[in-house]
Each structure stands twice: as C-alpha cells, then as structure tokens.
Amino acid sequence: MNSIVVPRHVDEVEPHRRAVRLNPRDANAHALLGIALLRQRELAEGVACLRRALELNPKAKDLRALLAAALFDAGDFEAAADNYRQALRFQDTADLHQGLADALRHLGRAAEGETNARRAVALAPDNTAALLTLSAALNAQDKTDEVVAILERVLQLEPDNVDVRYDLGHVLLRAARYADALPFLQEVVQRRPDHALALRHAGTCLRAARRWDEALSCFERALVLAPDNADLLVEVGVTQKAAGDLPGSIATMNQARSIEPDNILAIRGLIYSQFALGAWQEAAAMARAAMAIEPTPDSHSMLLFILSHYCQDADELTREHFAYGERWETPLLALRQPHPNTPDPQRRLRVGLVSADLYHHAVTRFVAPVFESLQHSTQLELYVYYNHTIEDEITQALRSQAAAWRSIAGVDDDAAERMIRDDGIDILIDLSGHSAMNRLPLFARKPAPVQATWIGYAGTTGVKAVDYILCDRFLAPNGRYDDQFSEKVVSLPLGAPFLPASNAPDVNELPALRNGYITFGSFHRASKLSREVIAYWAGLLHAIPDAKMLLGGLETGVDDVLFDWFEEAGIARDRLIGRPRVSVVDYLRQHHEVDVCLSPFPYSGSTTIGHALWMGVPTLATVGATNPSHAAASFMAHLGLSTFITEDRDTYIKLGVFLAQNLPALAAMRASMRERFTNSVLGYPDVCAAGLELGLRKMWQRWCAGEAPAPLRVDLAELVPQDEA
Known part of the structure; x- marks a missing residue:
C-alpha cells in the first residue's frame, strides 16, 4: 500500500486537535489527529502528527506502515522507504513489500526494489497491484520479456483492464516488437476511441509495417483530439517521408514548428527531408539550428554528414570536422584510463568493431567478405559491439563469424567502455564515422590502446583518440588528403572488397x-x-x-x-x-x-x-x-x-x-x-583481409614499442608468403 485513500470528513479534525491540546503526550491522540488530517489531504501536518505519535509510543507498529504510505503520498520517497523497512521488521506483508519497492523505484533504485516486489508477488500471487509493482520495477531495468509476461498475467486476471492493455502495447513498442504491440494498441483504441496515445503508438507500429495510409489515419485521428500537438505533427511528417512524400513531409514539419519553433524533432525531420531532396544548404542551416537548441554529439555529426556532401572547400570541411573533436573529446580527456594490455608485438590480437550497420545495409557489402576471410585467422579475433536492434540473416551470419558479439544499443558509454576493457580489446575500429547512430564519443574516451576508423564514412572523424584511418592508395593517394585527417593514414592494397548481389541479372548488350x-x-x-x-x-x-x-x-x-x-x-x-x-x-x-x-x-x-x-x-x-x-x-x-x-x-x-x-x-x-x-x-576479399591483418599488426607494433601513431603502408608484395616470394 503506497498511498492514502480515505473518505473525506470535514468536521472530524477539530475534536482531535482538542484531544491533543488536552493530552499533549497522548500518542493515541496524535495518531488520531494525524489520520484525520490525512483524510483531509493535509499531508505535511498529518505526517508530523504520526511522527509525534511514534516518538511518544515507538511500539505503535501499525502506525509505521501508515506513516510510510503518507510519506510516499507526500513525495518523500527516501523517508517512505525507511519507514517501510521499519514496518517490515514486524510484519511480512505484500502491501509493505510493494510500498518499499515503489518507493525505491521512485528513487531510481528499481533493481534494489525488485527483491521486495518479487516478495510481494510471492505473498499475493493474484494481487494485480503487486504484479504491476513488479512489472514497473522490471520495466525500469529494461527487462522487457519479464514485464510482458507479468502484464499478460494481469490481463488474465483483469481482462477488461484497458490501462494494462495499453501498457503492454507500449512496452512491446519500446522493444521494437511492433507486430506484437499493434493488436493491443488497436484494442485499446477500439474500447477508447479518444485514447490519443494509443492512436499515436498504433500509428508508429503501422509505419514500421510500411502501412503508410493506415499509420497516417491513426495520427490524424489523434490530431483531432490534440490539434496543437507538435509531436503528433512530427509523426505525420516522418510517415510522409517514409512513404516517399518529401514535399508533404517538409510542409508538415514546418506546421509543427509554427506551433513549437524549437521542437527538435520537427527540426530533425526538416533536416532529413531537405537533405533527401538535395537541398543541402537549407539542411545545413537547419542542422546548425538543431545544434544551437540541442548541442549534442549526434547533432554535430548530422551537420558534418551534410557538409561532407556539399562543401568543396577543403579547409572549411576539415576545420568543421576537427571542431567536433575539440568540442566533444576535450571534456572526456580526464576520464581516460591506462591500458593494461600486454605489449607483446606478435601475440594474437583482439580487434573490436563498433557499428550500427551490421544488417542489410550498404556497409555489409564491404565488411561481410572480410568477416568470412578472418573467421579462422590465427593473427586476430573479431569482437563486435553492435549498436542497433535490427537483426536479419546478414546479422546472424556475421555473428556466427565473430569470436564474440556484444549488443551496445541503449548501453551508455560508461558501460560500453567497461565491456570493451573487460574483453581486453587491443585495437578498436569504428565503422560509422559521422553517419547515423555512431559511437564516436565512446572512442573519445580511448577504451582501447589503439583505435581506427574504416569504411563507414567518407572523411575524418576529427577525434584525436582515433589514431588511424584504414583505406587504400586510391582513396587517399600519395598524401593528397593527409592534412584533412586527424588520423594517420594506413594505406592498404585494398581498402575494402565489394560483395556483388548473388541474384544479379546477367550483363546485357550495350x-x-x-x-x-x-x-x-x-x-x-x-x-x-x-x-x-x-x-x-x-x-x-x-x-x-x-x-x-x-x-x-x-x-x-x-x-x-x-x-x-x-x-x-x-x-x-x-x-x-x-x-x-x-x-x-x-x-x-x-x-x-x-x-x-x-x-x-x-x-x-x-x-x-x-x-x-x-x-x-x-x-x-x-x-x-x-x-x-x-x-x-x-x-x-x-x-x-x-x-x-x-x-x-x-x-x-x-x-x-x-x-x-x-x-x-x-x-x-x-x-x-x-x-x-x-x-x-x-x-579477392582475402587480399583485403590479409592487408588488414598486416596493417593492424604494424599499428600494434608501434604501440608496443611506445611509438606514436604514424602513416603506415602495406604493399601487395608484403602479403606473399616468404616461401612463395
């Protein structure tokens, strides 16, 4: 029990005040006055009376639970938790465990409260309030599968509970299980046609299923209920863009901005649509506006990605990229830690790859053949840190070829760095640059002793903690662009192979x-x-x-x-x-x-x-x-x-x-x-794989020797075994 729900009696307080005045050391009088005040929703004074009653009679254990609930109601969750703990010393009841779990969750300590929530359910397995407390504790820890199972159990007990049906749909939506979420959200809408959030989330699920018209219908119905909701207009604009209606998307995003000029979602939507139409300068201006409103590394990367498409002034483009490192890397320098990796220049290396594009994406056309070539390498083993939730047959194939596969989607940089350090990664490679969902701020922390960027972006990261850029002599010929990189260039015989489509049609006559x-x-x-x-x-x-x-x-x-x-x-x-x-x-x-x-x-x-x-x-x-x-x-x-x-x-x-x-x-x-x-x-992907192996080895040997990163070159002749040379 974590809130006070009592009938309201207007005239019951004064008699109890008189009783307290007559008997100021009577614990019972203070307790009754406190209860009366709580009924009147006079929480602060009611709590004070209950505390005074407990001072006068510490053995009044029944008051402890009432005080805990009152403190919870007043928003003093720390004191509520303390009183729930004291009450539990005398009574092991479901409502007390439930109250403590809820208080701890409000304090941001859901994992701590999970034990109490589970005990509440064990004591009252069919109590829906206890079940919902446990689901909330688990939901705060992103334990989606357990949350779904519990909410399904609640619906078995209360089939007509529309709120729980909505919660279940929302949890599934946040887990990107759109097909599973949609039926629950649609049923909520059927029972409550005015449920704007259910309409909105149903629209999101339909958009994920590429059912554009149905998605737009949901968003438009929600807009009837909330016509000035800029975020809903953004949902419409995003759907229009996904359906290919870029001019319509731009018009809708501008409409959203007319309601909320600084709506960052509307601004980002405008950026995407203008950029997709080739309106680079307009998109760049919007990206700068986004940076002013919400200065984040992601916003900065978006600006740089746009600039790389239209800026032909090498000095300007370089300066803008280097400014990224100055702004976002500098504050992280104090967080850097030493690297305990064994400096053996010849040992097998642990190479980490960080990417959000390891699915049916253009990047895999280049990396998939290399994964296949390196899966049995004696020189190195691949550890993948995947920053996306999309998984398809390509993801599965790459996973099977890696020594280890870690999901870092939704994992903050602190935890991701611990993961990389615990794995003992020697060389960490970025496959995104400034493209979407990159983790360059993670690289700026220098979680591995040697770091590089490869394939995913045309240009420099601007991050000094990224030591090298891997490419071939045709992409960065004869030092032509060296001053445009914050990294040192590693020139390989082949920067990346290309995997043609296996079902490509035959070549026809000219x-x-x-x-x-x-x-x-x-x-x-x-x-x-x-x-x-x-x-x-x-x-x-x-x-x-x-x-x-x-x-x-x-x-x-x-x-x-x-x-x-x-x-x-x-x-x-x-x-x-x-x-x-x-x-x-x-x-x-x-x-x-x-x-x-x-x-x-x-x-x-x-x-x-x-x-x-x-x-x-x-x-x-x-x-x-x-x-x-x-x-x-x-x-x-x-x-x-x-x-x-x-x-x-x-x-x-x-x-x-x-x-x-x-x-x-x-x-x-x-x-x-x-x-x-x-x-x-x-x-010949094996040429790329062998060149990459040797290039990484040369990078590693410099680190082992205590030498700073420097331009490196791998020639094709170096890949020929000595007995064949």
Missing part, C-alpha cells in the same frame, strides 16, 4: 547499339545531388545532343525537383528517363538501360558504383579538393579504369563525348567487365 544514342545514368540517392551537380551533367548532355539521362531510385517529389533542375539547365524533359525506387534485383536490371553512369560530387559514393560495375557499366566521375570526392576513384582504379576519373569539367565532357563516339569499345568493355572485376583485387 543499349546504345540498339538505341542509336548513348544513355547516361545515375542511381545515387537524391541527397548526393544538387543544382550544381545537375548543371554539370547538363553540360555533358548539351555536348551530345541526342544523349539521354536515366535517373533511378526516385521517390515521390524527388523526380519533379530533379527534372526542374535539368530544365533550368536547358535540358528538356523528353531527354530524361525516371525510374522509381525498386527491389535490389529490379534496380540492378535498370542498368540494362544505361551505357555509362555518372557520379555526383563532392560526395561520390562507393556502393552504387560497385553495383554498376558488376552490371557492366563504368562510371564517369570527377574528383576535387575534399577526400569524399575520391571514393569513386578507388573502385575504378582497381579495375584499371582510371581514365574515367577527371579533375576538370572540360576533360569530363570530352571523355563523355569520346565514349559516345566509340560505342564498340564501350560495348567490349561492358562484355568483359565482370571478368575484369573478378580478376582485380576487388574480387
């Missing part, structure tokens, strides 16, 4: 031979495009008047924006071909319509270029002053196609014209592209 004209194409996400990129491509189309341009992966609203930009650059719509976002196989099949792909700038990308090459289509790309522009060069150079990489507009256009005039050569290249791919190091 479409230009059938069409009589060349078709350029782009399958890059719209967030990599801009008016400047489109104007650049338009120059190529002007130089080849019969050429056409295919744009793949289009979402609602994106096609109109891009086509308008082409028209502004003088390219008529009848020269443009739009293709929607489709399944991977159908996306690869769309390459059958394209002769040459075009890469955007300054953020060129990698995965899209790898897929195009596997489908026989080379990519014409331009590189610039910033490192993100060089990603395309790595793929093309490994296939001996460096001539497709240019550094100025005139050469770019001349090369496009040359290709259009030499279709037989382009057709021969297309027919042999897969062979060229599989014969290059891109087709």
Whole structure:
C-alpha cells in the first residue's frame, strides 16, 4: 500500500486537535489527529502528527506502515522507504513489500526494489497491484520479456483492464516488437476511441509495417483530439517521408514548428527531408539550428554528414570536422584510463568493431567478405559491439563469424567502455564515422590502446583518440588528403572488397547499339545531388545532343525537383528517363538501360558504383579538393579504369563525348567487365583481409614499442608468403 485513500470528513479534525491540546503526550491522540488530517489531504501536518505519535509510543507498529504510505503520498520517497523497512521488521506483508519497492523505484533504485516486489508477488500471487509493482520495477531495468509476461498475467486476471492493455502495447513498442504491440494498441483504441496515445503508438507500429495510409489515419485521428500537438505533427511528417512524400513531409514539419519553433524533432525531420531532396544548404542551416537548441554529439555529426556532401572547400570541411573533436573529446580527456594490455608485438590480437550497420545495409557489402576471410585467422579475433536492434540473416551470419558479439544499443558509454576493457580489446575500429547512430564519443574516451576508423564514412572523424584511418592508395593517394585527417593514414592494397548481389541479372548488350544514342545514368540517392551537380551533367548532355539521362531510385517529389533542375539547365524533359525506387534485383536490371553512369560530387559514393560495375557499366566521375570526392576513384582504379576519373569539367565532357563516339569499345568493355572485376583485387576479399591483418599488426607494433601513431603502408608484395616470394 503506497498511498492514502480515505473518505473525506470535514468536521472530524477539530475534536482531535482538542484531544491533543488536552493530552499533549497522548500518542493515541496524535495518531488520531494525524489520520484525520490525512483524510483531509493535509499531508505535511498529518505526517508530523504520526511522527509525534511514534516518538511518544515507538511500539505503535501499525502506525509505521501508515506513516510510510503518507510519506510516499507526500513525495518523500527516501523517508517512505525507511519507514517501510521499519514496518517490515514486524510484519511480512505484500502491501509493505510493494510500498518499499515503489518507493525505491521512485528513487531510481528499481533493481534494489525488485527483491521486495518479487516478495510481494510471492505473498499475493493474484494481487494485480503487486504484479504491476513488479512489472514497473522490471520495466525500469529494461527487462522487457519479464514485464510482458507479468502484464499478460494481469490481463488474465483483469481482462477488461484497458490501462494494462495499453501498457503492454507500449512496452512491446519500446522493444521494437511492433507486430506484437499493434493488436493491443488497436484494442485499446477500439474500447477508447479518444485514447490519443494509443492512436499515436498504433500509428508508429503501422509505419514500421510500411502501412503508410493506415499509420497516417491513426495520427490524424489523434490530431483531432490534440490539434496543437507538435509531436503528433512530427509523426505525420516522418510517415510522409517514409512513404516517399518529401514535399508533404517538409510542409508538415514546418506546421509543427509554427506551433513549437524549437521542437527538435520537427527540426530533425526538416533536416532529413531537405537533405533527401538535395537541398543541402537549407539542411545545413537547419542542422546548425538543431545544434544551437540541442548541442549534442549526434547533432554535430548530422551537420558534418551534410557538409561532407556539399562543401568543396577543403579547409572549411576539415576545420568543421576537427571542431567536433575539440568540442566533444576535450571534456572526456580526464576520464581516460591506462591500458593494461600486454605489449607483446606478435601475440594474437583482439580487434573490436563498433557499428550500427551490421544488417542489410550498404556497409555489409564491404565488411561481410572480410568477416568470412578472418573467421579462422590465427593473427586476430573479431569482437563486435553492435549498436542497433535490427537483426536479419546478414546479422546472424556475421555473428556466427565473430569470436564474440556484444549488443551496445541503449548501453551508455560508461558501460560500453567497461565491456570493451573487460574483453581486453587491443585495437578498436569504428565503422560509422559521422553517419547515423555512431559511437564516436565512446572512442573519445580511448577504451582501447589503439583505435581506427574504416569504411563507414567518407572523411575524418576529427577525434584525436582515433589514431588511424584504414583505406587504400586510391582513396587517399600519395598524401593528397593527409592534412584533412586527424588520423594517420594506413594505406592498404585494398581498402575494402565489394560483395556483388548473388541474384544479379546477367550483363546485357550495350543499349546504345540498339538505341542509336548513348544513355547516361545515375542511381545515387537524391541527397548526393544538387543544382550544381545537375548543371554539370547538363553540360555533358548539351555536348551530345541526342544523349539521354536515366535517373533511378526516385521517390515521390524527388523526380519533379530533379527534372526542374535539368530544365533550368536547358535540358528538356523528353531527354530524361525516371525510374522509381525498386527491389535490389529490379534496380540492378535498370542498368540494362544505361551505357555509362555518372557520379555526383563532392560526395561520390562507393556502393552504387560497385553495383554498376558488376552490371557492366563504368562510371564517369570527377574528383576535387575534399577526400569524399575520391571514393569513386578507388573502385575504378582497381579495375584499371582510371581514365574515367577527371579533375576538370572540360576533360569530363570530352571523355563523355569520346565514349559516345566509340560505342564498340564501350560495348567490349561492358562484355568483359565482370571478368575484369573478378580478376582485380576487388574480387579477392582475402587480399583485403590479409592487408588488414598486416596493417593492424604494424599499428600494434608501434604501440608496443611506445611509438606514436604514424602513416603506415602495406604493399601487395608484403602479403606473399616468404616461401612463395
């Protein structure tokens, strides 16, 4: 029992006051006055009377439980807990254990109170109040499975308890068990059509199931009940974006901001939608606004990710990234601890990988082949720290190839660092950079003696605690971008392999031979495009008047924006071909319509270029002053196609014209592209794995020798066994 529920009697207090005045040392008089005051909800004075009664008669044990409940009601949870403990010395009852558990939970000590909550249920197994106290204690510790089981038991005892049905749906929702949560939330809505939170959460579950229209209907019904709720408008905007209606999403997010100008969720929604439409400068301005309202490492990373897509000033881009480390790493320096790792330069290494993208994500196209190659390595063993809750068949495969797999989603940096140190990790590798759900603040604490970043981001982390960046000589050639990294460059024979889709269609004949004209194409996400990129491509189309341009992966609203930009650059719509976002196989099949792909700038990308090459289509790309522009060069150079990489507009256009005039050569290249791919190091993940092993070994040896990080290089010749050299 943890609250006072007694009938209200207006005239009962004064007689008890008189009794106290007449007998000031009468414990019973003080107790009765206290009880009367509690009935009147005069908690402070009632508590004082009960305390005085106990001072006069410490043996009045029944008052101790009443005092504990009154203190709980008054919000003095520490004193309530103390009095519940004293009452339990004389009585072992369910209501006292329940009260103590609730008080401890309010004090943030749910784990401590769990024992009492379990005892309350043991004493009264069918008492729903005790069961709900236990579920609350477990819920505070994120013990979702037990919470669900208990709430299901309560519903067996009280089938008509709508509040518990809602709680069960909400708990399942927070555990991302959307399909399980939805029926409970829908039943709540059916019984209580005005339950705005149930409508909102049902909408979230429907959105997760990609049932866009039904989700929007739930959110709109909730808005009828709460028309000025900015957070509900954000839910609508997020759903519109997920459904591909980017202009609609922007309008809705702006509507939310008209109600709450500083609503961070609305601002983030605007950032995502503007960025997806290629409105980089607008997205960057919003990201800076988000930083001003909610200055966090995540907000800062979002800004840097956007800047990497459009900033072509190398000094500015570098300065902005280094500022991240200065702002978020500096306060953590005092938390750094020594590393007790054994400095043996030849021993087997424990290598940790931190990522939120180890599922059906572009990053796994690169890391999955390396996992497979390294699973039986005698030089190192892989420990994974996974920062996401999504798990699919790719996650399962990677898990089976790792020595250990730890979930750090929702785990704070203190606990994650302890986990890494307890595992004895020698080298910790970031696979995210400043992309979503990164854990760079964890790296800033330096939980491992040697740290590096690899694959997941085009550019530097700006974090000095990250010692190295792993790449190949084509991504960071001859020191060209070294001053743009806070890390030291480790140049490998192959920075990352590429895993082609196993169900990719066959390569077809060059479409230009059938069409009589060349078709350029782009399958890059719209967030990599801009008016400047489109104007650049338009120059190529002007130089080849019969050429056409295919744009793949289009979402609602994106096609109109891009086509308008082409028209502004003088390219008529009848020269443009739009293709929607489709399944991977159908996306690869769309390459059958394209002769040459075009890469955007300054953020060129990698995965899209790898897929195009596997489908026989080379990519014409331009590189610039910033490192993100060089990603395309790595793929093309490994296939001996460096001539497709240019550094100025005139050469770019001349090369496009040359290709259009030499279709037989382009057709021969297309027919042999897969062979060229599989014969290059891109087709040999073991080369990447062996180069990575040796690169990590060199990094480790420097640490063992007490030497500071320095630029390192692994040559292909070093990977050849001595007896074969």
